Amino acid sequence: MLRFGLCCLFKDHAVSFRTTTVKALVPLPRNEQLLKLSAISLHNVQNLLLALKTVQCLGIGAFRIMSPLFPRMTHPEAGYSLEQLPDGKTINASLKECKDFAFVHQIRLSFHPDQFVVLSSPNPRVVANSIMELQYQAALAEAVGADVINIHAGGAYGDKTSALNRFAAVFAELPEAVRNRLTLENDDVSYTPEDLLPFCEQQRIPLVYDVHHHRCNPDSLSIEEATERACLTWTSVGREQYCHLSSPRNGWDSGTIKSHADFIDRNDFPDCWLGRNMTVDIEAKAKELAVVKVMEDVEALNYRLRVQ
DNA sequence: GCATGTCAAGTTGTG
DNA sequence: CACAACTTGACATGC
Numbered sequence: 001m002l003r004f005g006l007c008c009l010f011k012d013h014a015v016s017f018r019t020t021t022v023k024a025l026v027p028l029p030r031n032e033q034l035l036k037l038s039a040i041s042l043h044n045v046q047n048l049l050l051a052l053k054t055v056q057c058l059g060i061g062a063f064r065i066m067s068p069l070f071p072r073m074t075h076p077e078a079g080y081s082l083e084q085l086p087d088g089k090t091i092n093a094s095l096k097e098c099k100d101f102a103f104v105h106q107i108r109l110s111f112h113p114d115q116f117v118v119l120s121s122p123n124p125r126v127v128a129n130s131i132m133e134l135q136y137q138a139a140l141a142e143a144v145g146a147d148v149i150n151i152h153a154g155g156a157y158g159d160k161t162s163a164l165n166r167f168a169a170v171f172a173e174l175p176e177a178v179r180n181r182l183t184l185e186n187d188d189v190s191y192t193p194e195d196l197l198p199f200c201e202q203q204r205i206p207l208v209y210d211v212h213h214h215r216c217n218p219d220s221l222s223i224e225e226a227t228e229r230a231c232l233t234w235t236s237v238g239r240e241q242y243c244h245l246s247s248p249r250n251g252w253d254s255g256t257i258k259s260h261a262d263f264i265d266r267n268d269f270p271d272c273w274l275g276r277n278m279t280v281d282i283e284a285k286a287k288e289l290a291v292v293k294v295m296e297d298v299e300a301l302n303y304r305l306r307v308q
Numbered sequence: 309g310c311a312t313g314t315c316a317a318g319t320t321g322t323g
Numbered sequence: 324c325a326c327a328a329c330t331t332g333a334c335a336t337g338c
Contacts, residue, residue, distance in 0.1 A: 009331075019333065021315050075316060115329065116317035129317065152329095155319045188329080189320055258328075283330090 002273065002298065003108065005062030005281040006055055006291050013288060015051045017044050019071040025078045033078060038085035041070045045094040048144075052101050060291050062108040062279045065146065067137065074129075074136045095143040102145055108279050109146035110242070111137045118154035119170045120163040127170055131178075138177040148242060149181040150208050156190040164199050171203060183208050183242065186226075187217065188258050193226040194219035197233070206233045210244035211270055212283070216258055224272045231278070241278035245269065245294075262286040266297040274301060 009017070018040045025033045048069065055063050072078045082088040102109055117130040137149050157163050171179065184200055185208040186193045193207065193214055200207040209230035211223055221229070227243070234241040247265040248257035262285045273280065284290035 007330090017333090019315090021334070023315070024335065072316075078316090112330095114317085115319075118318055121318075123318090126318070133317085157319090260330085285331090 002276060003061030003279050004291050004295055005064060005108065005110070005279055006060050006288050007064040007112075007281055007283055008066045009287055010051070010054065011285075011287040011289055013054050015047050015054055017047055017066055017069070019068050022072055022075055022078050025072065034080060034085055037071070037078075037080055038087045038091075041082070041085060041091055042087045042094070044069050045091050045098070049094060049098050049101060052098060052105070052107055054288070055107060056101075056105045058288055058292055059295065060288065061106070062110065062281065063102075064110050064112055064281055065140070065144070067111065067113055069140060070136075074132045092143075095140075099143065099145040108148075108240070109141070109144055110148035110150060110281070111141055111146055112150050113137055115152070117151050119151070120154035120157075120167040122157060122166065131170070131174065134178045134182070135175060138175065138181060141181055142177055147181060147239070148183055148206075148208075149178065150183045150185055150242070152185055152187045153191040153196060160191065160195055164195075168199075168203060171205070185210050185244065186213050188213040189217060192217055192219035192221075193230065194221050197226075197229050200233045204233075204237060206230075206237065206239060206242070208242045208244060212244065212246040212248075212260075212268075215252075223270050227270065227272055227276075231276075234278075241276070243273070243278055243280045244283055245280050246283040260285055263290045264294050264297070266301070269294065269297065269301070271301075274298065274305065 020036060020040055051063060073080060082091055085091065113133055117133050118126055119130055121127050134149065141149055153167060154163065183206045184196055186196055193209060196207055207230040209226055214226055231241045245264060247261040247268045248254065249259040249261045250256050260283055264282060264284055282291045282294055
């Protein structure tokens with residue numbers, strides 16, 4: 001069965017996530033910082049549960065959790081632990097509720113740390129910060145039962161092989177909670193599926209195949225070949241494949257193919273994905289509306305196949 | 309109230 | 324060399 005995933009936010013449903021900035025926190029005395037962070041974190045975890053319930057009502061099978069669910073948690077100055085927050089106990093209880101709900105309803109959960117997490121960087125400070133952030137996301141993933149923390153390979157620095165070697169050295173030393181969740185995704189400027197597949201196969205890191213990035217940044221592999229080989233990086237470790245799908249904002253002949261459209265053009269849905277066992281995250285600005293539309297389109301495509 | 313500029317962090321490619 | 328694009332709002336500030 002194909003299952004479809006929503007990324008982080010909703011368009012029409014009343015689910016909201018709050019955040020704050022270091023700039024706003026730093027002038028406050030510590031106890032007021034913690035009060036503010038506590039209120040935001042509590043709000044966010046309660047809305048995460050609401051998000052999961054909404055997703056379940058819509059028949060959506062996966063949800064990507066916003067990285068700053070607990071904003072600034074790993075920041076050197078403003079950082080904190082849940083135990084330090086006045087509502088820490090309630091927050092932990094709510095996390096458990098999210099985990100139970102996702103398990104009962106089989107909603108697959110994932111994280112996607114943003115571009116600042118770069119394990120291949122030649123700069124040790126960047127790598128150290130990245131590891132901190134991954135540890136935070138792994139603790140969160142553990143608490144809610146998420147099986148995927150997906151990142152990009154990072155910069156190429158003019159030499160992808162050396163960059164991937166640096167990545168491998170860091171990967172080997174990561175805590176188990178990070179290592180067994182970490183996945184790599186082909187990106188739209190540097191690393192193609194062809195660059196990453198041998199590395200992923202060798203390191204036993206699952207490859208999240210982003211077909212939109214592959215179309216923006218192609219290699220010698222067809223979509224069918226990339227899908228199949230990426231699939232093996234998941235099934236060989238007993239896991240369900242994960243892919244990403246989006247459509248270009250202004251069509252494929254515009255100069256802005258990398259930016260995401262509101263909805264998925266049904267022609268962008270790869271035929272070879274029909275009937276597969278995998279999760280597909282829908283990266284589209286119309287959020288849950290776009291996921292629901294893809295599910296309807298795929299239903300129609302399946303119907304047409306059955307009739308033929 | 310409402311409009312507007314800002315927000316921790318990295319890297320690449322464009323103008 | 325500066326800035327936008329990745330993702331995207333929500334927040335903080337100032338009128």
